[in-house]
Amino acid sequence: MLSVNRRKFLEIVAVMAAGGAISSCLPKPLTQTPGGTSSTSTATPGSQLLRNENREGFYIRYYKPMAPVDVTQWALSVTGMVRNPLALSFEDMQKLPYVSQKSRMKCVEGWSVAAQWGGFHVQSLLDLVEPEPEATWMHFYSADDYYESLSLEDLLDERVLFVYEMNGDLLLPEYGSPLRLIVPAKYAYKGPKAIMRVELADKELRGYWPTVGPYTTHGNVQPGYDYALDLGDYIEVQAGGEIFHPGGLESSGD
Secondary structure, eight states, X not given: OEEOOHHHHHHHHHHHHHXXXXXXXXXXXXXXXXXXXXXXXXXOTTOOOBOXXXXXXXXXXXXXXXXXXXXXXXXXXXXXXXXXXXXXXXXXXXXXOOEEEEEEEEOTTSEEEEEEEEEEOHHHHHHHHOXXXXXXXXXXXXXXXXXXEEEHHHHTXXXXXEEEEETTEEOOGGGTTTOEEEOTTBBGGGSOSSEEEEEEESSOOOOHHHHHSSOOSSOBOOSEEEEETTTTEEEEEOSOSSOOOTTSXXXXXX
16 A cells, blocks of 8 residues: 555545545435335434534534434334344343454545444344345445445455444444444445344345445445545555555554
8 A cells, every 4th residue: 555645635536526426425315215115213302413524533424414313212123034023222232242343434435534343243133133044135224314235245244343332432423323334345335324224135225325326236445545534644545345554543453
């Protein structure tokens, strides 16, 4: 991986913007999820809407403005091709086998950020619901009406986590509370936030951004340039997949 100067990076970002890549993490109007049912968040009364914002160190991206989810009223609904459908409360979710890892989240806008994430492996949830043998996909539905889909094969990678903690604290609403998915080897649009419901299925659900934009359904991180918000550092990434910045948190080991 080679360092690049700021001018070079800004030139690259300009090219990406001309091709539409910069818009990939920004919201577009949509009132219904596939199938015609709108997702609703359990909001804290009087809470401020969460909106896209370029905060120092970590950019906030939501599909559309939304109220924070009230974790005291939230439950993760797991339905579809499972023997034991359930609604998992926030408290019960925290009883699943805990896993922590340092990894970097990469956005197609050209930036990334690393954090210490805490949560549980997807397998821990599957053990509870017992998928039918034909179930090979998991569909995700979020409080802001965002939707995505990943194969169970991808989800069972040991670096993929359901997370409810970030840097030792519970996730803030801005960053995906109560629950988000971290998939380090894929772009962030494959990692839904504020997850309300998951459904096991035998077919892929084409996610929102691959449907409306020029983005792949697999979402694998490609070689190219990256700006680490947490480091203020530009690098050229010569191989696809999970990104490790020299000197970054994610390079210091789990």
